[in-house]
Amino acid sequence: xxxxxxxxxxxxxxxxxxxxxxxxxxxxxxxxxxxxxxxxxxxxxxxxxxxxxxxxxxxxxxxxxxxxxxxxxxxxxxxxxxxxxxxxxxxxxxxxxxxxxxxxxxxxxxxxxxxxxxxxxxxxxxxxxxxxxxxxxxxxxxxxxxxxxxxxxxxxxxxxxxxxxxxxxxxxxxxxxxxxxxxxxxxxxxxxxxxxxxxxxxxxxxxxxxxxxxxxxxxxxxxxxxxxxxxxxxxxxxxxxxxxxxxxxxxxxxxxxxxxxxxxxxxxxxxxxxxxxxxxxxxxxxxxxxxxxxxxxxxxxxxxxxxxxxxxxxxxxxxxxxxxxxxxxxxxxxxxxxxxxxxxxxxxxxxxxx
Numbered sequence: 001x002x003x004x005x006x007x008x009x010x011x012x013x014x015x016x017x018x019x020x021x022x023x024x025x026x027x028x029x030x031x032x033x034x035x036x037x038x039x040x041x042x043x044x045x046x047x048x049x050x051x052x053x054x055x056x057x058x059x060x061x062x063x064x065x066x067x068x069x070x071x072x073x074x075x076x077x078x079x080x081x082x083x084x085x086x087x088x089x090x091x092x093x094x095x096x097x098x099x100x101x102x103x104x105x106x107x108x109x110x111x112x113x114x115x116x117x118x119x120x121x122x123x124x125x126x127x128x129x130x131x132x133x134x135x136x137x138x139x140x141x142x143x144x145x146x147x148x149x150x151x152x153x154x155x156x157x158x159x160x161x162x163x164x165x166x167x168x169x170x171x172x173x174x175x176x177x178x179x180x181x182x183x184x185x186x187x188x189x190x191x192x193x194x195x196x197x198x199x200x201x202x203x204x205x206x207x208x209x210x211x212x213x214x215x216x217x218x219x220x221x222x223x224x225x226x227x228x229x230x231x232x233x234x235x236x237x238x239x240x241x242x243x244x245x246x247x248x249x250x251x252x253x254x255x256x257x258x259x260x261x262x263x264x265x266x267x268x269x270x271x272x273x274x275x276x277x278x279x280x281x282x283x284x285x286x287x288x289x290x291x292x293x294x295x296x297x298x299x300x301x302x303x304x305x306x307x308x309x310x311x312x313x314x315x316x317x318x319x320x321x322x323x324x325x326x327x328x329x330x331x332x333x334x335x336x337x338x339x340x341x342x343x344x345x346x347x348x349x350x351x352x353x354x
Contacts, residue, residue: 043150044075048083051159051204051214052140054114056084061112063105065094067120072145076116088112094120099315099326101126113137118145121240124211125318125328139211144239144298154215154293154301159203162217165351166200166289169219172353173198176340179223179285181309183336184348185235189252189311191228193285196221199319201304203290215293216304220286222321226255228282232311234331240272241265242297248331256280257313269329273313278325283316285309287336287346302332307349309336
């Protein structure tokens, strides 16, 4: 009997020790999750307060869809509350018809003066976004945003001090007529931009009547649609595809991609643009300028990485182009060498004159 009691006590102590270890591990995991949430909330706070400048009297609209992690919208909602605003929250299935969201979303966008779009497909080219900015509102586009956005080093950029570089790149684009872009991996494209005006994403959206992707920093312009010819090799990421597992090769003539090859993601892109009016037109030429951003597979960050460039297929009527299309698909590549009117402007992803 005494022996049985000793065994029972021994087992009890063993189970007690195991239980204590399990509790300790759980506490570590809980603390880790709590710390992660604090970091994400701090990122949301930086977006709301520093990048957007939400004030208590702002009429804020938060839009998300079922394809985005709910935690991103929730973190931004809480940050808006901290800033003194009470946002209206709307969600939909993420399906756009001819590039337009459902009527309930469109109506709400026209009534708000700050619209934050945490969506799978961009709302930046929607009619409602255009009307909102025309009325003096601000539209913040956070396409393909994931929870990693809230912790990415892109938010650590000194947006204010980088504005000089942004303006200098815009000036250079505006003054140029001809562009040639090459990379060591095989990109070689020539096209014209004379008569077109450059635009930018500053990493912030503080001015009334503006639209920006946050924390994206880039300068972009619409090439003259029928002038581009050559080869583009995208090797970083693409809209709706995430990080590229295999480079996508595009052969371009008269401003249109007539051949797209390179694996399953290339197949996805080809199916996405074929039979879509204006879908194969190269609509945008841009370079990223955020020195802190790192690749995530989310377009709102990756297209702004300093040392990368991107072209897009589809719509460009929202920034001075003539191509009407219900979609806009970005393709990011690394380390471009860029010549503006025969003068070297960027060498392997590094600006040479700024």
